[in-house]
Amino acid sequence: MMNNVSLPSSSEPIRVGFRKTSLLDYPARLASVIFFTGCNFRCPWCHNRELVLGEADDLLALDECLSIIEKRKHLVQGVVLTGGEPLLQGIISELIAQIHELGLLVKLDTNGSLPEKLATLIEDPRTRPDYVALDLKTDARRYNDLALASAQIKAGQMSLCFAGVIQSLELLAGFREQFEVRSVVVPDYFDEEAVETLAALVPEETPWYFTAFAPGNCLDSRWNDILPPDTDYIDALVHLAEKLGRKGLRR
Protein backbone atom coordinates (compact mmCIF):
# COMPACT_ATOMS: atom_id res chain seq x y z
CA MET A 1 0.00 0.00 0.00
CA MET A 2 1.22 3.50 -0.86
CA ASN A 3 2.06 5.84 2.01
CA ASN A 4 1.06 8.90 -0.01
CA VAL A 5 4.36 10.59 0.62
CA SER A 6 4.03 14.35 0.51
CA LEU A 7 5.86 17.30 1.99
CA PRO A 8 4.40 20.41 3.61
CA SER A 9 3.22 22.73 0.86
CA SER A 10 5.34 25.79 0.15
CA SER A 11 4.62 28.78 -2.07
CA GLU A 12 7.22 27.63 -4.62
CA PRO A 13 7.32 23.92 -5.48
CA ILE A 14 10.81 22.56 -4.83
CA ARG A 15 12.46 21.31 -8.01
CA VAL A 16 15.43 18.98 -7.85
CA GLY A 17 17.77 16.90 -9.96
CA PHE A 18 17.05 13.19 -9.66
CA ARG A 19 18.81 9.92 -10.43
CA LYS A 20 16.67 6.83 -9.91
CA THR A 21 19.55 4.47 -9.26
CA SER A 22 23.22 4.92 -8.43
CA LEU A 23 25.87 2.48 -7.34
CA LEU A 24 28.40 5.22 -6.67
CA ASP A 25 26.83 7.75 -4.32
CA TYR A 26 26.10 5.68 -1.17
CA PRO A 27 28.95 3.40 0.01
CA ALA A 28 28.05 -0.26 -0.59
CA ARG A 29 24.38 0.59 -1.24
CA LEU A 30 22.15 0.94 -4.26
CA ALA A 31 20.52 4.34 -3.90
CA SER A 32 18.41 7.01 -5.55
CA VAL A 33 19.93 10.49 -5.55
CA ILE A 34 18.19 13.84 -5.03
CA PHE A 35 20.22 16.90 -6.10
CA PHE A 36 19.09 20.18 -4.50
CA THR A 37 19.72 23.48 -6.22
CA GLY A 38 21.45 26.40 -4.50
CA CYS A 39 24.52 26.61 -2.30
CA ASN A 40 25.83 29.17 0.19
CA PHE A 41 29.39 28.59 -1.11
CA ARG A 42 30.79 29.44 -4.52
CA CYS A 43 33.83 27.16 -4.77
CA PRO A 44 35.35 28.25 -8.10
CA TRP A 45 36.14 24.63 -9.05
CA CYS A 46 32.60 23.34 -8.32
CA HIS A 47 31.44 21.08 -11.16
CA ASN A 48 27.75 21.38 -10.20
CA ARG A 49 27.54 24.80 -11.80
CA GLU A 50 23.92 24.53 -13.03
CA LEU A 51 22.67 23.20 -9.70
CA VAL A 52 24.45 25.83 -7.62
CA LEU A 53 23.20 28.67 -9.80
CA GLY A 54 19.71 27.19 -10.17
CA GLU A 55 20.13 26.99 -13.96
CA ALA A 56 19.64 23.24 -14.43
CA ASP A 57 16.88 22.52 -16.95
CA ASP A 58 16.20 18.86 -16.18
CA LEU A 59 14.61 19.29 -12.75
CA LEU A 60 11.60 17.43 -11.33
CA ALA A 61 9.20 18.42 -8.56
CA LEU A 62 10.43 16.95 -5.27
CA ASP A 63 6.98 15.41 -4.61
CA GLU A 64 7.26 13.61 -7.94
CA CYS A 65 10.68 12.23 -7.01
CA LEU A 66 9.30 10.98 -3.71
CA SER A 67 6.46 9.19 -5.50
CA ILE A 68 8.99 7.50 -7.80
CA ILE A 69 11.12 6.51 -4.80
CA GLU A 70 8.09 5.09 -3.01
CA LYS A 71 7.15 2.98 -6.04
CA ARG A 72 10.75 1.72 -6.32
CA LYS A 73 11.50 1.37 -2.61
CA HIS A 74 12.15 -2.37 -2.97
CA LEU A 75 14.75 -1.74 -5.68
CA VAL A 76 17.05 0.58 -3.72
CA GLN A 77 18.39 0.59 -0.17
CA GLY A 78 18.72 4.29 0.37
CA VAL A 79 18.42 7.86 -0.85
CA VAL A 80 21.31 10.30 -1.15
CA LEU A 81 20.55 13.98 -0.49
CA THR A 82 23.14 16.12 -2.22
CA GLY A 83 23.43 19.35 -4.15
CA GLY A 84 24.18 22.20 -3.98
CA GLU A 85 23.80 22.27 -0.20
CA PRO A 86 20.86 20.16 1.06
CA LEU A 87 20.87 21.73 4.55
CA LEU A 88 19.64 25.02 3.06
CA GLN A 89 16.28 23.36 2.43
CA GLY A 90 13.64 24.15 5.05
CA ILE A 91 11.93 20.78 4.42
CA ILE A 92 15.05 18.68 5.02
CA SER A 93 13.91 17.25 8.39
CA GLU A 94 10.50 16.28 7.07
CA LEU A 95 12.04 14.81 3.94
CA ILE A 96 14.47 12.58 5.86
CA ALA A 97 11.68 11.44 8.20
CA GLN A 98 9.50 10.51 5.23
CA ILE A 99 12.28 8.58 3.51
CA HIS A 100 12.89 6.69 6.75
CA GLU A 101 9.18 5.87 6.94
CA LEU A 102 9.57 4.17 3.54
CA GLY A 103 12.15 1.89 5.17
CA LEU A 104 15.08 3.45 3.30
CA LEU A 105 18.42 4.74 4.54
CA VAL A 106 19.46 8.38 4.06
CA LYS A 107 22.91 9.66 3.16
CA LEU A 108 23.52 13.39 3.47
CA ASP A 109 26.27 15.21 1.55
CA THR A 110 27.08 18.60 3.10
CA ASN A 111 29.68 21.34 2.96
CA GLY A 112 29.48 21.44 6.77
CA SER A 113 28.82 25.16 7.04
CA LEU A 114 25.48 24.83 8.85
CA PRO A 115 26.29 22.95 12.10
CA GLU A 116 23.12 24.10 13.88
CA LYS A 117 20.95 22.50 11.21
CA LEU A 118 23.05 19.36 11.27
CA ALA A 119 22.74 19.18 15.08
CA THR A 120 18.95 19.48 14.85
CA LEU A 121 18.79 16.57 12.41
CA ILE A 122 21.09 14.39 14.49
CA GLU A 123 19.16 14.96 17.73
CA ASP A 124 16.04 13.17 16.47
CA PRO A 125 16.29 9.50 15.37
CA ARG A 126 13.54 10.15 12.78
CA THR A 127 15.63 12.78 11.03
CA ARG A 128 19.15 11.55 11.77
CA PRO A 129 20.95 10.68 8.51
CA ASP A 130 22.32 7.14 8.39
CA TYR A 131 25.52 8.27 6.67
CA VAL A 132 27.09 11.70 6.27
CA ALA A 133 29.78 12.85 3.84
CA LEU A 134 31.34 16.13 4.96
CA ASP A 135 33.51 18.30 2.72
CA LEU A 136 36.80 19.50 4.14
CA LYS A 137 37.95 21.88 1.46
CA THR A 138 41.15 23.38 2.82
CA ASP A 139 42.80 24.68 5.99
CA ALA A 140 41.56 27.60 8.11
CA ARG A 141 43.69 30.21 6.34
CA ARG A 142 42.39 29.28 2.90
CA TYR A 143 38.75 28.73 3.99
CA ASN A 144 38.74 32.46 4.54
CA ASP A 145 39.91 32.95 0.93
CA LEU A 146 37.12 30.65 -0.18
CA ALA A 147 34.59 32.60 1.85
CA LEU A 148 35.76 35.84 0.30
CA ALA A 149 35.36 34.30 -3.16
CA SER A 150 31.77 33.32 -2.32
CA ALA A 151 29.38 36.12 -3.10
CA GLN A 152 26.80 34.53 -0.79
CA ILE A 153 28.96 34.83 2.31
CA LYS A 154 28.79 38.08 4.23
CA ALA A 155 31.45 39.23 6.69
CA GLY A 156 30.78 37.89 10.19
CA GLN A 157 28.78 34.84 9.12
CA MET A 158 31.13 32.55 10.99
CA SER A 159 28.98 29.46 10.62
CA LEU A 160 29.70 29.63 6.89
CA CYS A 161 33.43 29.49 7.42
CA PHE A 162 35.94 27.15 8.91
CA ALA A 163 34.62 27.32 12.49
CA GLY A 164 31.24 26.04 11.31
CA VAL A 165 32.82 23.20 9.37
CA ILE A 166 34.84 22.18 12.43
CA GLN A 167 31.71 22.23 14.59
CA SER A 168 30.08 19.90 12.05
CA LEU A 169 33.13 17.66 12.13
CA GLU A 170 32.94 17.45 15.94
CA LEU A 171 29.23 16.70 15.82
CA LEU A 172 29.85 13.83 13.43
CA ALA A 173 32.82 12.35 15.27
CA GLY A 174 30.47 9.91 17.03
CA PHE A 175 29.18 8.57 13.70
CA ARG A 176 32.34 6.47 13.18
CA GLU A 177 31.87 4.22 10.14
CA GLN A 178 28.71 6.10 9.10
CA PHE A 179 30.69 9.21 8.39
CA GLU A 180 33.31 10.18 5.84
CA VAL A 181 35.34 13.28 5.11
CA ARG A 182 35.89 14.29 1.48
CA SER A 183 38.58 16.58 0.16
CA VAL A 184 38.89 17.57 -3.47
CA VAL A 185 42.57 17.99 -4.32
CA VAL A 186 42.49 21.45 -5.85
CA PRO A 187 45.58 23.44 -6.91
CA ASP A 188 46.34 26.24 -4.43
CA TYR A 189 43.72 25.00 -1.94
CA PHE A 190 44.46 21.38 -1.04
CA ASP A 191 48.05 20.19 -0.68
CA GLU A 192 50.55 18.78 1.84
CA GLU A 193 50.11 21.82 4.10
CA ALA A 194 46.35 21.29 4.17
CA VAL A 195 46.69 17.59 5.03
CA GLU A 196 49.22 18.32 7.79
CA THR A 197 47.06 21.06 9.30
CA LEU A 198 43.75 19.23 9.04
CA ALA A 199 44.85 15.74 10.10
CA ALA A 200 44.50 16.55 13.80
CA LEU A 201 40.83 17.43 13.24
CA VAL A 202 39.80 14.28 11.37
CA PRO A 203 38.97 11.34 13.68
CA GLU A 204 41.50 8.51 13.29
CA GLU A 205 38.94 5.89 12.22
CA THR A 206 37.03 8.12 9.78
CA PRO A 207 37.59 7.46 6.06
CA TRP A 208 39.16 10.58 4.52
CA TYR A 209 38.74 10.47 0.75
CA PHE A 210 40.95 12.47 -1.60
CA THR A 211 39.55 13.12 -5.08
CA ALA A 212 41.24 14.91 -7.95
CA PHE A 213 39.73 18.22 -9.02
CA ALA A 214 38.03 17.75 -12.42
CA PRO A 215 37.99 20.74 -14.77
CA GLY A 216 35.38 20.99 -17.54
CA ASN A 217 32.24 22.53 -16.07
CA CYS A 218 33.65 24.71 -13.30
CA LEU A 219 31.57 27.38 -11.62
CA ASP A 220 34.34 29.84 -12.47
CA SER A 221 35.09 29.04 -16.12
CA ARG A 222 38.72 30.18 -15.71
CA TRP A 223 39.27 27.01 -13.69
CA ASN A 224 38.53 24.85 -16.74
CA ASP A 225 42.05 25.67 -17.98
CA ILE A 226 43.74 24.48 -14.78
CA LEU A 227 45.33 21.03 -14.97
CA PRO A 228 44.07 18.47 -12.44
CA PRO A 229 46.60 16.80 -10.12
CA ASP A 230 47.89 13.41 -11.25
CA THR A 231 47.26 10.13 -9.47
CA ASP A 232 50.77 10.04 -8.00
CA TYR A 233 50.15 13.34 -6.24
CA ILE A 234 46.82 12.13 -4.80
CA ASP A 235 48.55 8.97 -3.60
CA ALA A 236 51.30 11.04 -1.98
CA LEU A 237 48.63 12.94 -0.01
CA VAL A 238 46.95 9.66 0.95
CA HIS A 239 50.29 8.35 2.26
CA LEU A 240 50.90 11.58 4.16
CA ALA A 241 47.49 11.23 5.85
CA GLU A 242 48.33 7.62 6.72
CA LYS A 243 51.68 8.69 8.13
CA LEU A 244 49.80 11.14 10.33
CA GLY A 245 47.63 8.27 11.62
CA ARG A 246 44.57 8.98 9.49
CA LYS A 247 42.57 6.67 7.21
CA GLY A 248 43.47 8.35 3.90
CA LEU A 249 41.91 6.90 0.74
CA ARG A 250 41.93 7.81 -2.96
CA ARG A 251 38.58 8.03 -4.76
Ligand code: SF4
Ligand atom coordinates in the same frame (compact mmCIF):
# COMPACT_ATOMS: atom_id res chain seq x y z
S1 SF4 B 1 31.61 22.43 -4.41
FE1 SF4 B 1 29.90 22.02 -3.02
S2 SF4 B 1 30.06 23.65 -1.48
FE2 SF4 B 1 31.25 24.32 -3.24
S3 SF4 B 1 29.84 25.54 -4.47
FE3 SF4 B 1 29.77 23.44 -5.26
S4 SF4 B 1 28.06 22.48 -4.20
FE4 SF4 B 1 28.60 24.35 -3.05
